[in-house]
Amino acid sequence: MMNTNDLIQRLSRDLAPVEPLWRPGRRAVAWLFAAAVYVAVLTALLAKAGAPLELAAPRVWLPHLTAIAACLLASWAAFASVIPGYSRLPAAWAAIGALVWITTVVVASRWHSDMATIVAARHEAACVVVIVLGGAPLLVAMAAMLRRGAPFTPGTTAAFAALAVGAITNIGACFWRPHAVDDVTLVWHGGAIIALVLACAFSARLVPTAIGARLSRSP
């Protein structure tokens, strides 16, 4: 075992300056801005002609507004979770944001289909692809930003990151082709986002954390 004083000397000997990370809120806003541009471009590229959405109706725009808020709060929570000793307030706000978003979607949706109809709506599978594959670059970008921090709780961090990605790509998935604000959309889109969050939360525990990787590189 190395002497602790020797370790201190070695750590400080070739110390390189580091740029302190931006505050979590600022990083979240920067990421959301980039994500919004990306989703807008993706939606424009994929857009299919069809009946225009009634954007003036609150039941159409309100869930998207709360989705943007949920996305911002979830990304704030993700970035805050990689700062040691940071308050848990962002995590609580992210949970509230997600709850408000889900509530508005549930309230705004028209409930008229039975389970068989919902399952049979295979055309919604394309939206699942848009949410998952379209969200992958955003997830990679956020993972790269998160790895600069200290992901001590990788599962939680990844869950918040996936929630943020799911919330923003869901907007694209709702606009790339005409959608009804109904239970079919809710189940398929919601299911895709829940699956994304769970997959990220569980797989993040299997991936070596940034701190582990950096410890192995430390002098």
Added chain:
Amino acid sequence: MTAPAQPSDALGRLMRAAQEGDAAAYAELLRAIAPQVRRIVVRQRGFAGIADVEDLVQDVLLSVHAVRATYDSSRPFVPWLLAIVRNRLADGARRYARTARREIHVDESEVTFFEVETNTDTAELGDADAVREAVRALPEGQRQAIELLKLKELSLKEAAEASGTSVGALKVATHRAMATLRRALAPKR
């Protein structure tokens, strides 16, 4: 968990200077927090031996080093440090539990060490002066490899960085050095 002896804003200032590349401030900071971290580790892991405690302290210092960019100088230093300590202690406990599950403890059999017949040639290499002399007699490259890898116990990667040679060259030098030492220290029959 205890608060450091120095005012936390002083520690924060040192960390801010360290983030800008001030090596002296960084060394001062690490020297200031090491005893505090050691106290916390001893309190939390009273059953651990000295070596285990130092392992954990060094783990915390390495973590501080690895994530120093996450420190925000507008926020207090101590909660930041304590969060790292808590995480490394929890991680250390998990690692210990995993190791304990995988390994079978075998009691040391002292007889093996006292019976002359059971001792091998390696037991006769206990002459530290002879080993030191043999290492000193090695060619420069081989001596450096032995010193870095066997005496300072660096990893191959670390030793390669320290010596400015490749990992492959270090392996070859170590292999040759060990062969030379084995010959030099072999008992004269």
